[in-house]
Amino acid sequence: MVHQYKNNGYNIVLDVNSGAIHVVDDVTYDVIAMFEEKSGEEIIEALKGTYPESEIKEALDEVQSLKDDEELFTKDAYENYIMDFKKRPTVVKALCLHIAHDCNLACQYCFAEEGEYHGRRALMSYETGKQALDFLIANSGQRRNLEVDFFGGEPLMNFDVVKQLVAYGREQEKLHDKHFRFTLTTNGVLLNDDIMEFANKEMDNVVLSIDGRKEVHDRMRPFRKGAGSYDLIVPKFQKLAESRNQERYYVRGTFTHYNTDFSNDVLHLADLGFKQISVEPVVAQPEDPYAITEEDIPVICEEYDRLAKEMIRRKKAGEDFNFFHFMIDLEGGPCVAKRLSGCGSGTEYLAVTPWGDLYPCHQFVGNEDFLMGDVWNGIKRTDIQDEFKCCNVYAKEKCRNCFARFYCSGGCAANSYNFHGSILNAYDIGCELQKKRVECAIMIKAAEAEMEE
Numbered sequence: 001m002v003h004q005y006k007n008n009g010y011n012i013v014l015d016v017n018s019g020a021i022h023v024v025d026d027v028t029y030d031v032i033a034m035f036e037e038k039s040g041e042e043i044i045e046a047l048k049g050t051y052p053e054s055e056i057k058e059a060l061d062e063v064q065s066l067k068d069d070e071e072l073f074t075k076d077a078y079e080n081y082i083m084d085f086k087k088r089p090t091v092v093k094a095l096c097l098h099i100a101h102d103c104n105l106a107c108q109y110c111f112a113e114e115g116e117y118h119g120r121r122a123l124m125s126y127e128t129g130k131q132a133l134d135f136l137i138a139n140s141g142q143r144r145n146l147e148v149d150f151f152g153g154e155p156l157m158n159f160d161v162v163k164q165l166v167a168y169g170r171e172q173e174k175l176h177d178k179h180f181r182f183t184l185t186t187n188g189v190l191l192n193d194d195i196m197e198f199a200n201k202e203m204d205n206v207v208l209s210i211d212g213r214k215e216v217h218d219r220m221r222p223f224r225k226g227a228g229s230y231d232l233i234v235p236k237f238q239k240l241a242e243s244r245n246q247e248r249y250y251v252r253g254t255f256t257h258y259n260t261d262f263s264n265d266v267l268h269l270a271d272l273g274f275k276q277i278s279v280e281p282v283v284a285q286p287e288d289p290y291a292i293t294e295e296d297i298p299v300i301c302e303e304y305d306r307l308a309k310e311m312i313r314r315k316k317a318g319e320d321f322n323f324f325h326f327m328i329d330l331e332g333g334p335c336v337a338k339r340l341s342g343c344g345s346g347t348e349y350l351a352v353t354p355w356g357d358l359y360p361c362h363q364f365v366g367n368e369d370f371l372m373g374d375v376w377n378g379i380k381r382t383d384i385q386d387e388f389k390c391c392n393v394y395a396k397e398k399c400r401n402c403f404a405r406f407y408c409s410g411g412c413a414a415n416s417y418n419f420h421g422s423i424l425n426a427y428d429i430g431c432e433l434q435k436k437r438v439e440c441a442i443m444i445k446a447a448e449a450e451m452e453e
Helices: 026-034 040-047 053-068 081-087 126-138 155-176 193-202 214-220 230-243 263-271 294-316 336-341 382-389 413-420 428-452
Strands: 002-007 010-015 021-024 094-098 145-151 179-186 203-209 249-255 276-281 349-352 357-359
Touching: 002 026, 002 428, 010 026, 010 428, 021 026, 021 428, 026 040, 026 053, 040 053, 094 126, 126 145, 126 155, 145 155, 155 179, 155 193, 193 203, 193 230, 203 230, 214 230, 214 249, 230 249, 249 263, 263 276, 263 294, 276 428, 294 428
Parallel strands: 094 145, 094 349, 145 179, 179 203, 203 249, 249 276
Antiparallel strands: 002 010, 010 021, 349 357
16 A cells, blocks of 8 residues: 655655655656556556656656565555454553542543543542552563553642652562653642652653643633633743753643644744643534534644644754654654554553542543453453454554554544444544644655755
8 A cells, every 4th residue: 555645845655564655756756656557558658748758667667666675565464463462461561540530720621521530529549559550560461661640630639649659669660670650741730849859750751731822721721710820830841841851741732623723832832942742633522612623624734734844944943842743753663563553542551540440541431331440359341451452453444544554553442432432433533633644744754854865
């Protein structure tokens, strides 16, 4: 399978199955488009009014050489590999600890309902968190590196327990030859110097929630009485980012129907000094006024193009920053299993409620149909686990012939379920935007390679 597109003056050809990417001239681009359907003579006849015959023949030879070298029109070598996924032993490597089902903000788009997750407000006890870490260690097999994300609601509303659990985790590392990679996601309201010092010592990554421009952020992320939170959190986030040498953190925003010009929010965050940035499309039901609509898609795609071009300009000027959705590894990238099945929700990655219940991920918390067990008694609903094991790009009809399938790994299972009632479908608006992001990310790599020449 081959995907061709033009972006920012580049003719880009992606060989989907091998991952090979080619930046080609016009004649080669047009030859590739016809190569599998027409003979060489037919291609020459079709293009000779546009290009000299000698150039067409040269392009034909070059394309045939790439095919012979298995860099174009390669066969899919992964579909048979996926058949063994259900047989894989389940090793849990990551937990999303819902340390607080409570929040001090009232974000309009919050899927967690201000931290309540369709249930009740609660803070995780040390005993429950300790049992969750024990469960992770016991179910991690031979895997040494384990991940724990302190999540909410707002986890800093239960910061004393966060500190206790990190200390317990460090003790257990030595006893079990494990290493915990702790992360923290915060809205920044309670962030202070002591918490920053602790985070810089113990947290491998910190996610800072901010949506961009003041008017955008304050509209969607106010306090419960309506006041905005932008002015309070920005200086704290800037201080934390600098204290971490602009590494091992990212500011994470959400854009909505209200700010489809979101590239301005990304650039605003960059202008504030942040080097690690993620601004992602809201996922909301069509009846929500802030939901992204199909009519928004062309506008948003243009914004991704605009952002990609500006990032190239800034990189040339020495003002570069990382944008999470344009980060792509064309050399190594994730392992085959990761490329085919995604984040590992329901199998390698689980969410833990304040009272210890286990769900496939944080977005399923509160949906009793996906309650898998608890941290004391382990996983009881192995049928749910098996269902998630089989969730991969070949199990989804929408993914099988999509050029982006090995980059998005089939997309988010929770989004698929929320829009279609099945984890084996795909969220359509999200798919369209994902494909555009992949195209932009590859174009940026082409531009960077050109800079290095």
